[in-house]
Amino acid sequence: MSSRHLSAIAGGSLLLLALAACSTTPPAGDDAEAGGLVGTGTGAECSIESEVPIAAAFSLTGAAAQYGSSQKNALEMAVDDLNEVGGVTYALTVEDDATDPQQAIQVFDGFISSGASVIIGPTLSNTAKQTNPIAQEAGVPVLGVSNTAAGITEIGDYIFRDSLTEDAVIPQTVAAAVEEFGLEKVVVMYSNDDAFTESGYQAFAAALEDEGVEVIETLTFSKTDTDFRALLDKAKQSDPDALVVSALIEAAVPLVTQAREIGIDAPIIGGNGFNSPALISGAGEAAEGVIVGAAWNSASENEQNVAFIEAYTERFDGAPDQFAAQAYAGMQIVDEAVRANCSGEREDIKAGLGGITGLPTVLGDVSINENRDAEHEALVQVVEGGKFAILD
């Protein structure tokens, strides 16, 4: 029942958006086989005769297997939900990239030659950097649903993503924390030998400047460091209103634990690396009061999200995570892009993805900007009572 309810929301919102795009004339297919992918009508009225082939490459085994499996679950659920709406039917193929860029390249080659209309994935940014240029060259649109590294959508004009980057989340996090705690002076800490945390630091520094917060001290460490007491003592001496930290989870847990241990009680504001249940399970009590921005939170009251969590939990016997939500939203976005021009052709989907504006999804209202990156409101969370709660 709940999944049908969700489809109704998705379908209804598509109808409204579709009205804006009704003058588009679908271009003819490039080859005979693809001819059936162009339909009639637009938006919710769109009807395509053939099934639209959707391909997804996720890491179902290997180091990132945990992420890949929730992506696969959510995507399958999204396809089932959207197929119930009618008019357009999607045929989903999910392949395993084994958390290995080499295997992912094989998988992408297979998708491209088998005529996939759009590729969703791959799970990791590192893999995406290897695979996406192949799709770009072949002219197949790719929608990343979990890549957050810089330089993904820059690969080319066929590469899109719905996963918010740190650059999008951090300014919102900083603004919320400044408002909540009236921050005036902070100490910034980051690991300066890792590309992700370094770019997170850049975003923090810019956001703090925009908010007029004074950075008393900037301390750097190595991503392999585990003992932060010397740095934290130095931070403590400057008596900051908050610690701002850009670190991966491996460093985040010991850093937070040791900060509390030496008596730093100020709020700790973390980058994307902190957005993990491992922070709470690892740092325990010490994690209380840590603030971290996220693209998605299970406590979000967005109506679609509530329905999504209920349906997902019922179907897969476990709560969805951010990867699941972003994968589900990814399919909602693809559906919107297909219906915009009422065509499952690669070029038309590419054009449709570029035109996504204010599409209601489980992530909130998503727009795709001129850099082919998603924009939507981030959620600023605070650890409270051993859980990520929404800061308000």
Next chain:
Amino acid sequence: MQLFVDGIFLGSIYALFAIGFTLVFGILDRLNLAHAAVFSAGALVGIEVVTRWGLSIWLAIPIVFALGALLGVLIERIAFRPLAGRHDAHFAGLISSIAFGAIILSVLQALYGADTRRFPADAFPSTRLEFLGATFSLLQLMILVISVGLMVVLTWVVAKSKLGRGMRTIAENPHAAAVLGLNVGRISSMTFAISSALGAVAGVLFTLNVNAANLGIGHAVELKALAVIILGGLGSLPGALIGGLILGLAEVYAVNTVGSSWRDMVAFGLLFLVLIIRPQGIFGARKVREV
């Protein structure tokens, strides 16, 4: 004062690793690069014992000690002993110990995965102590005491005990040692066992201290421990302790005076400075080969 105390405690971790390391490196003249993997194994198995079996940390440490000793014997038997007769035994052993370390890490990864793991929050009392205005934890103090204690006990063992005399004889000339009736294999095994047992326990203490353990923690400390051994003087146990403390202090003061980005440069720069002035290290004796 807090800086000094931080430096001493950071250094005592390096010393703890280096003391086990230098026992084999300095005394038997073998560089056992599987030591870092034993360190990780000690940490991860210790966590397993405490979380899965619900044992207290005080029972887990002897278990990890025994496991480390067993690994030490295996490393000696598999990675070093078969190569003992080769003229390039030093380098061959170094390479085969890297391979053995990789095997240990693969087994650990298969068992526990690549995720960072940690001891439960209440595994060790989180008592805070204060001394001359500086605060530190009971655990940090214990690590320092253990490092100093180990250094004293092992120095005595190497210098005075029968085992120690055997070790030194083997290092000097394995063939002569065998001719003298020493059981070369047994003494080598014992040395590796003690060294690895200490390495494994060091892994547990390190993990308790920083609240994080993963496959890579051994490698993160290994390079520093090598530096500490060179700084202190090859094969010198007091040197490993003092070298560790100096490196710890250097890092902490570098962070606080020069800047955190310069930490490793200052610390390792200091290392080179010492070696220019005293090439044999602080406690190292100049080796004179008499013909």
